[in-house]
Amino acid sequence: MMSPATDHSGGRALVVLSGGQDSTTCLYWALRRFDHVEAVTFDYGQRHRVELAAATRIAADAGVRQHLLPINTFSALGGNALTDVAMAPETGLRADGDSELPNTFVPGRNLIFLTFAAALAWQRQLDHLVVGVAQTDYSGYPDCRAPTLAALQQALTLGLDRAIAVHAPLMQLSKADTVRLAADVGALPALAHSHTCYHGAVPPCGECAACQLRARGFAEAGVEDPLVARCREEAACR
């Protein structure tokens, strides 16, 4: 399930594409491996709409059909109101900006993403799901671990009555290894348009934890971040 090998194996795949570094790398990994690739992007109330724009740009540049699916449930689950019917759940879209937004983190969120992706894959006759989760970076998120994905693969295969393979090619990779994989599969140009900054800034702030983690991975791999290069060329980077 977790092999980062880039050999072509055929088949039809759906990539969960958030517009970030990891899922963009997975998209290009999938393009090398499968005969046909589509992407699904979830509009679930993420902090910054710029992520959605990045995903759409990246899919278009790759020539991949992108499905955009709304999920209004996380904001209802994740807000301070626990969605008691006595309290109107907040379901509207939030404005962009740096102000503190309601927490939309929901435990098991990747299970939901993969299950909706599997339903879409069923409709589109795609047999492989590809997701950019990594055990190394997200050890605090139990829904990103390999045993969880293996159990979910089983539930999806039984529940849809169709063999669904879940691939997490970054599962065992460090951030530096992910950069090396991106280079191997030709994803570096696309990473110039991927979004990482926690503050939603374009160009990225370079100072938040997400920006620093990304910068460290590129530094350790000895590769210049194409996003940094693009910003410099556009004379907009700090």
Add this chain to the structure above:
Amino acid sequence: MMSPATDHSGGRALVVLSGGQDSTTCLYWALRRFDHVEAVTFDYGQRHRVELAAATRIAADAGVRQHLLPINTFSALGGNALTDVAMAPETGLRADGDSELPNTFVPGRNLIFLTFAAALAWQRQLDHLVVGVAQTDYSGYPDCRAPTLAALQQALTLGLDRAIAVHAPLMQLSKADTVRLAADVGALPALAHSHTCYHGAVPPCGECAACQLRARGFAEAGVEDPLVARCREEAACR
């Protein structure tokens, strides 16, 4: 996982309550079995809003806290548009009425319901999920089968890092057995307010497949349907 036994076992449970006959029976089954019971109802674009009203009435009558969670993803997935970004997905609520509505059936829908329920259970510190699916009635729906729920239980337990038990007390029961179970657990008065009719009619049409299936179950169990009795008393039944 599938025991219909009604012995009290303690614990805290969340019932997936649609407002129909089966989930209402499960609510009362859970009230017998667990120390604390809450309910979750999904507003996912079902054909008839009267189902939501039935669920709210039934939860209130049972003295159970009801969580109402919106899911706008099914209508995007299930419509004729396959949510390509080039096509605006229909995500608005549909009007009531008998006109043909867009198909919101999505394969694996019960996997989604249970996964969102598990996320809510995690937040509410509930350890048991109860769902009214039945292998006997829904043999065409692979996400309603016992092996699927067993695999999902494993995925949820791993993905949330918390033991989650999935209970499907109706799994092996015929419709007549479900009526007998409803009588055993004291659910019959509540069934007077449950919704079944495929046409969303109140009083029920009595002629659609859903009404006829329900009627056959009560007839075979030798029990009068409390919904029929209520309609007669209210002099509104055909």
